Amino acid sequence: MRLSNIKKVELVNIKEKFKIIGIDDEIGVIKTLKVILEKYGYEFEGYTDHAKGIEQIKNNHYDLLILDYLLDNINGTQVVELIRQFDKELYILFLTGHSESAPPLETLEKNDIQGYCTKSNDQSQLLLLVKSAYNVVGMMNEIRLTRNGLNCILESVPKIYQLQPIDVILEEVLRNLLHIVKSTNAFIFADNIFGQEGISMESFFKGIGKFDTDINTFTKMFNPSLMVHAGSARMQKQRVQYEDGVFFPLINDKAECMGVIYVELYNDKNINLLDIFAKQAASSINNAFLHSLLNIKNDELNKTYEIIKSRYEETIDTLRLTADAKDDYTSGHSDRVARYAVEIGKCFSVLNEKDLDLLRVAGIFHDIGKIGTAD
Known part of the structure; x- marks a missing residue:
């Protein structure tokens, strides 16, 4: 499936990945929430028993909790305190029967509760708050992905800059690359390392996943379309998308292209991080070849x-x-x-x-x- 087609599918089903759990001792409220939220494409499950609800949150991932502020046997604030012992990031909205029974601001701030909504026949307030939660959680997930990706890059830099045999460095680059994007298949193809006439350096190839093979087998896999896109990435010196993957050029400190990294990528959430990592990888590979030339x-x-x-x-x-x-x-x-x-x-x-x-x-x-x- 092409990357562009995957994006379209994601846009259609994106709300289905936003998981909402509700806790309210009135089964009627739970059923109403389920009808309203699923009508607008959200995934919802609800519980009238707060203990079961807490257990579900503990054992599964949810993006939003809609919680009754005044439960029969326990206060909503107490439920939140129990949840915050093991989940600091869950987005929480309180449901209140009347505006007069709204939780005080101090309670919301102390327990990191993002807002509250009154129970009424008007769905607009609830839907507006849920949409806001959806946007905020999505943004926080993007920030978290970026932060984790940058941490992966920082952790990988000392490893890929060690003076080791070129095959070891290439494999280290690929392993760290796949860790950033959660992919399984990638390869590096590099040649013309120094960009100088009169210096003949052999080409180097290293694959991982389905590309973990010898150069002869890889040549058969490297079809004309792949060649064209790889050549385009090298000539333009910028990333080029190809069906379900992306080519990244390896640019040395002289702004010369030494080769390409290809990684199968089913979404583009971390594509900018890969640009950064590709530059670090190019620098480490160039250093390794310079060291090899010096040894020669x-x-x-x-x-x-x-x-x-x-x-x-x-x-x-x-x-x-x-x-x-x-x-x-x-x-x-x-x-x-x-x-x-x-x-x-x-x-x-x-x-x-x-x-x-x-x-x-x-x-x-x-x-x-x-x-x-x-x-």
């Missing part, structure tokens, strides 16, 4: 150093043998001087390995002048 360069330098050192040792050895060939009588003399110099040097704690090697070379070369002396 360091390895090349170490190999070059070893070659130079080997040539240096060969040159010293050649000169030593040349000096020995000049005079059979003193053959091996320079080697012995070098060995004794090193052994004596070891007696001095201030000398390190580099100093001892310098002594060895000096011992070998101390008679180098013999090469230029006539026989």
